[in-house]
Amino acid sequence: MDNKRRDFLKKATLATAGITIGSGVNAMTAQSYNNIIGANDRINVAIQGLGRRYGAFIDGIIAKQSNARISYLCDVMPSQMDKALKKVGEKIKYKPSLEEDIRKILDDKEVDAVFMATPDHWHTPGAIMAMKAGKHVYLEKPCSHNPHENELVVAAQKKYNKVVQMGNQQRSSAQSIKIIKEIHDGKIGEAYKAIAFYANARGKVPLPVKATPPNGLNWDLFQGPSPRKDYTHDTWNYNWHWYGWDFGTAEMGNNATHELDIARWALNVNYPKHVEALGWKNHFQDDGWEMYDEMLATYTFEKDKVIQWDGVSRNSYKKYGKARGTIIMGTEGSAMIDRSGYELFDRRGEKIDEWKSGSSEGGVALGGGGNLSTMHTVNFFNAIRGKEALTSPIEIGAMSQMLTHYANISYRVNKGFEVDEQTGRIYDKEAMKLWSRQYEPGWEPKL
Numbered sequence: 424m425d426n427k428r429r430d431f432l433k434k435a436t437l438a439t440a441g442i443t444i445g446s447g448v449n450a451m452t453a454q455s456y457n458n459i460i461g462a463n464d465r466i467n468v469a470i471q472g473l474g475r476r477y478g479a480f481i482d483g484i485i486a487k488q489s490n491a492r493i494s495y496l497c498d499v500m501p502s503q504m505d506k507a508l509k510k511v512g513e514k515i516k517y518k519p520s521l522e523e524d525i526r527k528i529l530d531d532k533e534v535d536a537v538f539m540a541t542p543d544h545w546h547t548p549g550a551i552m553a554m555k556a557g558k559h560v561y562l563e564k565p566c567s568h569n570p571h572e573n574e575l576v577v578a579a580q581k582k583y584n585k586v587v588q589m590g591n592q593q594r595s596s597a598q599s600i601k602i603i604k605e606i607h608d609g610k611i612g613e614a615y616k617a618i619a620f621y622a623n624a625r626g627k628v629p630l631p632v633k634a635t636p637p638n639g640l641n642w643d644l645f646q647g648p649s650p651r652k653d654y655t656h657d658t659w660n661y662n663w664h665w666y667g668w669d670f671g672t673a674e675m676g677n678n679a680t681h682e683l684d685i686a687r688w689a690l691n692v693n694y695p696k697h698v699e700a701l702g703w704k705n706h707f708q709d710d711g712w713e714m715y716d717e718m719l720a721t722y723t724f725e726k727d728k729v730i731q732w733d734g735v736s737r738n739s740y741k742k743y744g745k746a747r748g749t750i751i752m753g754t755e756g757s758a759m760i761d762r763s764g765y766e767l768f769d770r771r772g773e774k775i776d777e778w779k780s781g782s783s784e785g786g787v788a789l790g791g792g793g794n795l796s797t798m799h800t801v802n803f804f805n806a807i808r809g810k811e812a813l814t815s816p817i818e819i820g821a822m823s824q825m826l827t828h829y830a831n832i833s834y835r836v837n838k839g840f841e842v843d844e845q846t847g848r849i850y851d852k853e854a855m856k857l858w859s860r861q862y863e864p865g866w867e868p869k870l
Contacts, residue, residue, distance in 0.1 A: 466804055469495035469528045471549065472540035473507040474661065476563060479592075480538050483800025485514055491536075491804055493519045495528045500659065501639040523641055525549060529556035536586075536807065538800075539563055542663050542670045547572035548648040548868040554583040561803050563590040565676035566820050570828045570847070571859035573821045575868050580817050582870055586807045589820025591684045592799040593762055598778050602758055602765040603689050610767070611753030614690050617730045618750040619682035621674070624739035630711040631655035631666045648866040657711075665712045668835075668860075673714045674736045675827035678747070684815075684823035685749040685760055686730045693822060694847040695722040695730070699839030700830040706737040720830040725844060732830065762795060822847075832857045 468484060468491055470477050484491045496507045496519050504521045511519065522528050525537070529552060536559040539549050547567045550560045566589050567573040580587045593599050606614050634656040636642040642654050649669045663670040664677055671677070687693075702715030720732040739746065748761035756775070759766045764779035780794075805811040825847055832854050833839055840851035849855050862868070 466491040466535045467494040468536045470538045471497040471525045473498040473503040476540040479796035483797040489804045495520050499641040499644045543672045544568045544649050544670045547576045551579045551868050554579050554585045559586040561588045564680040577818045577821050587817040588803040589815045591815040592795040594815040595798040598764040612755030614753045616752040617686035619686045620733040621747045622735045622739045625737045627707045628711040629657045648862050667713050675830050682749045683826045687823050689751045690728050692724040694844050695724050696844050697723040698829040700833035702834040
């Protein structure tokens with residue numbers, strides 16, 4: 424690596440406050456976080472949700488520069504807490520407390536921040552509860568279950584003035600920061616189109632037949648904000664993603680969030696003016712998967728800029744040469760961007776530059792985790808202390824999240840629709856019926 428790139432890597436990894444990282448929204452500056460917490464104070468954290476994702480935060484939390492302590496491990500399944508305690512215990516010399524109910528943890532005034540890696544339906548309600556209790560939040564994607572929650576979580580951050588980092592960890596990639604800055608500076612001319620893609624080979628899913636909840640599972644607390652219903656087999660263990668819309672947001676909320684965020688960032692656009700999505704269930708027709716396993720979505724923006732999503736959940740043929748990534752097309756060239764770096768091409772298709780990070784977080788393995796998540800976590804702590812700007816502040820992450828919600832709504836109403844480019848609201852009345860959802864009485868997210 425030459426000195427120029429080494430210097431850039433150092434600067435980008437630190438995510439210094441002078442860098443503007445937003446797309447049409449100004450990035451929060453470190454100065455805006457001054458005096459939130461003393462620079463030498465230890466930050467006590469709780470991790471809520473101990474499934475496949477929480478492990479990605481550990482190295483960042485225990486990093487020396489983070490000066491943080493894991494005070495609580497929280498999950499509605501006791502076996503998950505036991506496994507997490509053993510796993511985390513391999514890296515720390517103290518024993519976090521175990522607690523199934525996040526509300527009890529939020530009552531502890533010694534807890535400064537919550538890492539939220541629960542099922543999707545918990546994200547916004549839980550984040551708002553945490554902010555009300557005076558906690559900062561690292562909020563895994565998707566930041567919301569529906570557009571209404573998307574608006575609420577942004578409003579809550581502004582009201583309670585807490586640091587809320589969305590888990591779009593590629594925003595912390597030095598390579599992504601560098602190439603997108605170059606795209607904005609005209610490296611490939613005028614960027615006019617982005618193709619965001621994902622390919623995986625997820626298998627057959629059991630039918631969700633009614634069953635007794637697994638031993639120890641607090642099914643009532645798992646449902647939380649969602650209206651109560653009987654338990655169905657295997658729901659709690661990841662397959663809630665595919666069993667209807669009560670808990671999950673399908674593959675759009677699960678993975679498209681990341682690549683669509685890069686696409687929107689690179690094209691420097693905000694809300695689209697038109698959305699149309701087509702989805703199909705093409706695999707294992709007799710299994711329990713209830714929504715699409717393949718989707719094509721098109722978003723049209725001002726100045727005729729276009730983002731296309733091409734996502735396939737259960738056929739891992741790499742039609743773009745990779746399992747996931749984002750292609751940016753410009754009038755004078757193009758770029759392929761993914762978690763491992765980028766490749767830059769001229770208009771003739773000749774490669775003229777590349778920068779590979781060697782990231783351990785580039786694939787589609789369940790849970791993920793790697794150096795990008797570690798950097799994103801460290802950035803979260805530095806932002807709490809006022810040392811850096813967040814690399815993915817919630818108002819930026821939420822705007823990208825809206826693209827996933829639009830596509831899901833378009834699929835569910837089986838038509839495209841126009842969008843107000845200023846507010847993000849959908850003009851179609853039928854589509855707007857899915858703007859929010861029903862909540863269990865007493866669990867409605869409120870500011």
